[in-house]
Structure formats: structure tokens, C-alpha cells
Amino acid sequence: MPAYIDVGVVRIQEYITRTSGAAEGQLRKRRGASRMVANAAAASYLDLGLEPNPESYHVEGVAHLRSIGTLSGAEAADRAGAAIERMRAQLPYAYLRASWALADTYSTAFTLLDAARRGETAEGVSGVLDYLPPPRDTPFSKRCKSCGLGEVITGDTCGDCRRRDQAGKAQTTSDAPTPEERVLAEVNHRAHLSLTAVTDLTGLARLPVDPHAKRNHLATIYADGNGVGKLFESIGDRTAAQTTSKDLDSAIRGAGRDALVSLLPYCRDKSLPAVVTVLAADDALITVPAQLGWTFTETLLTGFAQQVSGYESLSLTAGIVFSHVKSPIEAAISAADEAMRDAKRARHGQAAIGWADLTHPGGEDAKICDLAWLRDxxxxxxxxxxxxxxxxxxxxxxxxxxxxxxxxxxxxxxxxxxxxxxxxxxxxxxxxxxxxxxxxxxxxxxxxxxxxxxxxxxxxxx
Structure with a gap:
């Protein structure tokens, strides 16, 4: 039987934001990491006897593969191992996972792959392989100046940060665009502009044209869909599930694009008013100037609801965190994630927003409101x-x-x-x-x- 193999990055946001800081070099490294992930997922595996799976749908940082010809269970496991080793060579500091399954159809394989990722494997039929990033070296080794985690290899940076920096300086490749590169092209097309990406977070905070606006604060938004898991559980047909997945991806990307377009009148018309880390499936992780945070978040949630109006019980919940531009961005991302989870627990299944203000005493505890309350x-x-x-x-x-x-x-x-x-x-x-x-x-x-x-x-x- 043919083998179906999914190999990709686990916890992409955690890997990308390993490099902290607001400076140009640090943001370039985070963008470089995003590009490394996109390139690794788009790489060719043909020499391993694996081709792209045409029946799958896009998942950020994941290569969906199918064997060329039939394989035994042992052969499928070997091919999955070879695939994860190839990705490991490109992303040695990322958490990687490869799952495989033998099946006559992708519909059957999808169920087996999903079970394998949950630890439910069938001997000779499905399996999963994990690659964990190397542990921190001895406490006596010199720490990387950029991430503070890896051991210095060249100058004052570790091997991973050196790769990130090189990838961040490279030219965009149309066959493997990052989430930010995709949305930048879509915003430019929609607005008939030639915006570029900001060079650092300080430049992002200063984009509002109003001279009275605070220009040293940021808003970080972390959004995730509601009702998606139950929706897919209710879909028995694999083709329908693929269509739904593509609809969700189109919805979050369209809502994100339109929300960013809505910010353009408030900003200088040279740069995209955001740093986009994730914008795919039903997830978004985006940073904008602080005084545009609520405008962006409300527009994002409203736009997503409109895009998925044909599906019942689907909505988006977001966490929004305000922080100073000099504060560690990963702290804002972590707080936005937690605010989003708090909102999900408090407003189960509803379009809701959890917010926290790290710039204000006592503002670290998230407050919660639903989208309808905000409109009213x-x-x-x-x-x-x-x-x-x-x-x-x-x-x-x-x-x-x-x-x-x-x-x-x-x-x-x-x-x-x-x-x-x-x-x-x-x-x-x-x-x-x-x-x-x-x-x-x-x-x-x-x-x-x-x-x-x-x-x-x-x-x-x-």
C-alpha cells in the first residue's frame, strides 16, 4: 500500500520567537526563522521516493508527502525517518515530528495519522517519530548573545541564530513565502500600494501619523478559532474536510488582510503596519502599533465571522496585550496566548477577547469581554x-x-x-x-x- 507521511515543526511560535528583542537584527532573525520553516516544508523529498500529497491541505511548517509506489510498514517508517532527518538538517534547533500511515486512500490515512500523533499507533500500519532540539549545553559554556540559549559557535551567536540571520537576509522565494510575505503581497494588491516590511519593532511603533499618538508601545494579538475541532469531528467525508480546511485558511488570511488594510489610513504609507508571525488555518499571531490594537482585533474577529458565516458555531477568540517596545516581545506573546486561553475558558465557544496591559500597574491580569459587548x-x-x-x-x-x-x-x-x-x-x-x-x-x-x-x-x- 502507499505510505502517507506528514513531517513538520511542532510549536512553531515557540521556535520562531526564540530570538527576542526589538532591534532590527533580532527581528531579522525571527523572520529568518519563519523563512527557514517555510523552506523546510517546501523542500523536495523526491530523492527519498516521496512526492507532495495532492490531497492534503496547507498547514504552516508541515510537509504532506506520499510515497511513490507501495511500501511495507518497515519501509514507510524508514522513509519517515529519512524525511525528518532532512528537515532536522535544515532546522536543528526545532521540535520536529513525522507521522506515517499505510492506507489505500488518504481518507483512511488521515484518520491513522491523526491517531498516531495522539500516540495511538498500529504496528506495521502507522507510527510517529519525534525529534527534540538539543538540550542546553553546560552552564559554563558561553551563551549566545541573540537568544541566550545556544552555545556560541561564531562571534557571539549560536549556530541557529547564525542560520536565522542568513535566512533573514536572503531574498524572498515565491515557492515558499512566509506568512508575513504572503499577507504583505495580498495587502499591496488590495490597496494598490508597494509597502515593505518594517525593519524593527521601534519602527513599527512609530508608524501612526498622528503626532499626538504614543509611538513607543505595541499590541500583540494571538487569535485561535472556536468550534473547529467539533466541526471536523462531524465531517465524515475526507473531501469535505479538505474543503473546510481550505475555507478556514482562506477565512483567517482574508480577515487578517482586511484588518491590516483597515489600519493603513492611520499610518505612514511606506510599511506594513504589522509584524506577522502566524496567519494560517484558524490561528493568528500579529503585532501592531498599540493604538491600533483594538481596531485591528475587532476587525479581525468580525471579518473572520463574516468569512465563515456558512458554517455553524465557528468564531475567533483573541488575546491582546499592550507592551512597551523595549520589553521582551516573547513576554507579550506569552501573555497574549494566556489572555486568549482565559477568554476561551470564560466565554466558551463565543467570539471573545482577553486583554492585558503590561504597561500599567496591575494590568497583567487579563480582563475579558465578548465581541458583542464591545460593539454595544x-x-x-x-x-x-x-x-x-x-x-x-x-x-x-x-x-x-x-x-x-x-x-x-x-x-x-x-x-x-x-x-x-x-x-x-x-x-x-x-x-x-x-x-x-x-x-x-x-x-x-x-x-x-x-x-x-x-x-x-x-x-x-x-
């Missing part, structure tokens, strides 16, 4: 975010002091309603709980987007 409160959030920062911070201090003194929440809201009436604010007409009001104050710090280019031209600020 848009006008109120516009109002709150438009208040002087000193007014909002003063209210935050009152809430903190009241909590320390164990003041009843209802009594505190009576005080705030008197404040709202004194200011003549429409907030007085809303039946807000203290938790909801606190959430609005937290959210308002980064809610209002900066002014657009056309608004600056009218106001004479350009």
Missing part, C-alpha cells in the same frame, strides 16, 4: 477614552483605594453616578456595575485610534 459599548468607550487621562487615572485611584478599604461596590457606584451627573456625562444614564466601569477604564487606555492622514490634512497638522 462602542459609543460609551469612545466617550470614556475621550476624557482627560488625568480624569480616568483619578477614578482608577478611587476604585483602588475603595477596594483596599473594602467599600461596597454598589455604594461606590452611587458616588460615581453623582460624579457623572456633576460632569453632565451620559454615563449617568447607564446602569453600569463597578466591574464593568473598571473594565471600560482599563480598555479606554488604548481604545481610541490615532487620527487618520485625511484628518491631519484637514486639521493642518501634516
Amino acid at each position: 459599548r462602542r459609543q460609551v468607550l469612545d466617550l470614556v477614552s475621550g476624557l482627560p487621562a488625568s480624569q480616568r487615572s483619578g477614578w482608577e485611584r478611587i476604585i483602588a483605594e475603595a477596594a483596599a478599604a473594602e467599600v461596597d461596590a454598589a455604594d461606590l457606584m452611587v458616588f460615581f453616578r453623582r460624579e457623572f451627573n456633576r460632569l453632565g456625562s451620559v454615563l449617568a444614564d447607564l446602569d453600569l456595575t463597578l466591574d464593568e466601569f473598571q473594565d471600560m477604564l482599563d480598555l479606554a487606555r488604548w481604545w481610541a485610534p490615532p487620527r487618520r492622514r485625511d484628518q491631519l490634512a484637514v486639521d493642518g497638522d501634516q
